[in-house]
Amino acid sequence: MSGRCGRFRVVVTTVAVAGLITSAYVMGAALAPRVAEAATSVPPAVRAPLAAALTTASGSWAVVAMGQRGVPLNTFWQIFFRASGAASWTLVTPTGVADNGGLTLTAASDGSVTAGFEPSQLLHYSPLARSDDEGSSWTPALVPASLVAGPDAVAVAGRSGPALALTRHGTGQVLASSGSLLRWAPLSGSGSLTGAAAPGCEVEGLDAVAFGPSATPMVGTGCGRPGQVGVFARDGTGWRLIGPTLAGALAGSSTRVLRLNASGSTSTALVAAAAAGHSDLLGLWRPPAGAWSDSPPLSVGPAQRILATAVGLNGEQLVLLSKPGTNGELDMASGPGLGWTALASPPDGTVTLALLGDGNVDAFSVNGSRLRIFTVAPHQSTWALSQSMNVPIAYGSS
Amino acid sequence: MPGMGRGLQSSNSTVASAFHTALFHQLLLILVVAAVLAIAFNVIRTVQYRRLTAAGTTTFPSRPHWDHAEPPARRILRVGFGVLWVVDGFLQLQSSMPLGLPTSVIQPTASSSPAWVQHIVTSGVNIWSLHPVQAAAASVWIQIGLGLWLLVAPRGLWSRFGGLASVGWGLVVWVFGEAFGGIFAPGLTWLFGAPGAVLIYCVAGVLVALPDRRWATPRTGRIILAASGVFFVAMAVLQAWPGRGYWQGRLSTANHVGTLAGMVAQMARTPQPSFLASWVSSFGRFDTAHGWAVNLLVVIFVGGIGVALCTGRRRVVLAAVIAAVVFCLADWVLVEDLGFLGGNGTDPNSMVPTALVLVAGYVAMVRLPVPLPVPINETAPGDAWSSAAPAAPERRRWWEWVTPGYLLRMFAALGAVVVVLVGTAPMTLAATNPNADPIISQALNGTPNIVDTPAPPFTLTNQRGAPVSLSGLRGHTIALTFLDPVCTSDCPLIAQEFRQADERLGSRSSKVDFIAIVANPIYRSISFTNAFDRQEGLDHMGNWLYLTGSLSQLRRVWNSYGVLVETAGAGAMIAHSDLAFVIDARGRERAEMEDNPGAGSQQSSSFSSLLLARISAVENQ
DSSP, rough: OHHHHHHHHHHHHHHHHHHHEEEEEEHHHHOOOTTTTTTTOOOOOOOOOEEEEEEEEEEEEEEEEETTTTTTGGEEEEEEEEEOOOSSSEOOOOSSOTTTEEEEEEEOTOOOOOOOOOOBTBBSSSSEEEEETTSOOOOEEEEEEOOOOSSSSSSESSSSOOEEEEEOOOTTTEEESSSSSSOOEEEETTGGGGGGGGGTEEEEEEEEEEOOGGGGGEEEEEETTTBOOEEEEEEETEEOOEEEEEEGGGTOOEEEEEEEETTTTEEEEEEEEEEETTEEEEEEEEEEEEEEEEEEEEEEEETTOOEEEOOOOOOOOOEEEOOSSSSSEEEEETTSSSOEEEEOOOTEEEEEEETTTSOEEEEEEETEEEEEEEOOOTTTOOEEEEEEEEEEOTTTTT | TTSSSSOOOOTTHHHHHHHHHHHHHHHHHHHHHHHHHHHHHHHHHHHHHHHHHHHTTSOOOOOOOOBBBHHHHHHHHHHHHHHHHHHHHHTOOOOHHHHOOOIIIHHHHHHTHHHHHHHHHHHHHHHHHHHHHHHHHHHHHHHHHHHHHHHHSHHHHHHHHHHHHHHHHHHIIIIIITTTTTTSSSSOOOGGGOOOHHHHHHHHHHTTTOOOOGGTTTTHHHHHHHHHHHHHHHHHHHHHOOTTSSSSSSSSSTTOOOOOHHHHHHHTTTOHHHHHHHHHHHHHHHHHHHHHHOOOOHHHHHHHHHHHHHHHHHHHHHHHHHHHHHHHHHHHHHHSSSTTTSSSSOOOOSHHHHHHHHHHHHHHHHHOOOOOOTTTSSSOOSSSOSSSSSSOOTTTTHHHHHHHHHHHHHHHHHHHHHHHHHHHHHHHHHHHHOSSSHHHHHHOOOOOEEEEEOOOOOEOTTTEEEEEEGGGGGTSSEEEEEEOTTSSSSSHHHHHHHHHHHHHHHGGGGGEEEEEOOSSSSSSSSSOOOOOOOHHTTTTTTEEEBBBOOHHHHHHHHHHTTTOOOOOOOOOEEEEEEEEEEEETEEEEEEEOOOOOOOTTTTTHHHHHHHHHHHHHHHHH
């Protein structure tokens, strides 16, 4: 009797244990996350893409992503230049290094431009290329670290002037070069930007570098302190917070500096202000030794992201935002208090826009290695094809 | 050329040839051992015969060593899974196994599993990828050996150890080869092999390893069937769980079919006989059209079988087992598509093992071992259900009770163990070697070109700004290559191969210099060579020289060594030849080889093995 009971208990126990294990397994398997649902719904960060353009007195420059743009390794970034008064753009991409990690471009007040290569694959430092002849030839240089992926990661004060580079060390580090663009050192005091020395901002990462009037180093940062814009200038005593404090509806917003440039003697910035899941963009302008003036805010919807930015000769800010069902929403802030002007939605495939010196806007529409450039005049609503070309992209070359 | 993404195809002839050669050599070793065992067998028989003759007996013992026959259920499991292991071993003989198994089988299986599962699987994949020939050959012999072991050792400890060995190897395969049978991945279904065919092999191995007395009553059979019943019910629940895509033949989104129909369609596309593809495709279309009804039937059928198995009532269980076997066979053909056709199939998937376990469970419940006839004048040899080798009667010597059949099976089992060891031993050694085999590099780039010509001279500038000439390096063996300091793909990998070769040289590295010459006409200054060295950790390598010079100097060196350097526009990297040279201490070029690291990182360190071999060969000449 006891033997049969013992066997019965063994059978029941075994089956129960097997049942428990299997049930747990079934529940786990059934409730496992679906592959198709793996993507989370993190709202897109409001940040400036590398697709950018700038205009100087000598002409306009555009950074354009071409190739298989869904495949990072086969997305090759190109630099185009259009001289003031010229009718067409010219491909002037520096050679000798792969640029499928991305390109950033900065212009100095003397007309020289410097391209910075974002790291790609196994290359962890950033080559540079400087041109003093409107892209006809380039002189190689380097930053011994990885540039941050932003359109204003490099700033150069002139052919032999100092330079700044924003690198990915920690939350960002500013390196300075005396002019050779080959030897760099951490800029004295840059560490204080993220430390307790900047309580007025509560720095949340470094966004951009630029040279202000008199070649004053400037750094744009994110600010956690509500309403504060993180623009710092370096004087003899160290970094000084010079960014404005936002008022009104934006007073409670945290901010990021998306673009930071100098147009002539005027410092310009494009700032994102975010609060309670909503973002606004606003342009800022600061004359030498003057106060900041701002544009009205441009609302950015939760599903929108910035596709391209451009800075005009006089500090105008041009922004292309994604907009479902259209080729994008194009807005321009011409100056302090002038508000944002909605321009005609650009042509299909537009990846970069340039604000020319004559006030026209050029749109770079890309399909693989095929580039079409459309132009729209101020206050017109129709884009006209002005140029097209094939760029010989070497797919799979890195 | 850097970045041109040359990868190894799984059918690579160099690796396939090396695989076949390794198998042939191991087969020869096995045959030698088999011959030794055969001689030993005859020697022992001769000794036994002489001892018996001296004792006045002229015949070998014939009394069986167990007083009960092998339990029928155990025999079903032992023979069934023995055959399956042998079949699996032969499937591992496919030429594409060395390179194809990780990429075509293991990684796709693990791809939908959680990161921690992929991490574990990757560790196994890495070992296989570094030593593809040894790993593939090991799998062949281990599985054939396990199968033979189970087949030739029917009773006693030898046989039980065979079961345990198959559990051990089965777990290795289940974890690393099947990513835990996909049980942590979404969308798994029993219809398609969950929880992994090899896990069922493990269950069978455990059952084979049970002592004989466990089979003396129907209890073991009842436990097997009841546990199977619970499992079937659970699988039915899983199949019925909403939101997993099994209730839909076609999803609401256009051109997307349900989960099961998608799996079947995928199987139908694998290479196989046309009639089989036709059957599978037809079922896939039927499921696409009637997905809800098919899943309902599956849930009812599988759940019903599970409940019936749990009842323990003989007739009900018999009906359930028959239904389950029929269902398993249908699923094996129509859903699992036999499991081993096309691609790199390594086993017949889960349905045949499942059916075997169910049949064995039923047999264990209804057919108990029968007593063997014992000669009237002999006494029983001890415990009837001894789990060990047969117990010899007291005061009896081995030659008085060991039968020829027992001796033969023991030697056969020993031979099977040797077959397993022939696979296990080299694989164990390979697994402890973190460096990839040179065969991978040879498969990618061809074998080194052995030469004996004066190395073209050069004088360039090293990374510290000092001039360096080839003639000034006489007395040292030189490994030379050409690297672009702003290269994003191949050059950093090649540099790491050189660094690894230096580390592996150990104290011998003081006699070897590793040299790279800049292969970029634009980014060629010392600033770039130094930046590259820091990036790759070469700045601390005492015998590393990264040389550069004026463009004309570099062009001369490139031309003299046959290195092509081309500047492409539109943001492309510099294109240059991936070449390496070994130069002996007298300044003579002794080997030329391509050092393209390939498209994947699995080839890492393979070239360093090849380079080391050439350096050693040059040093020893």
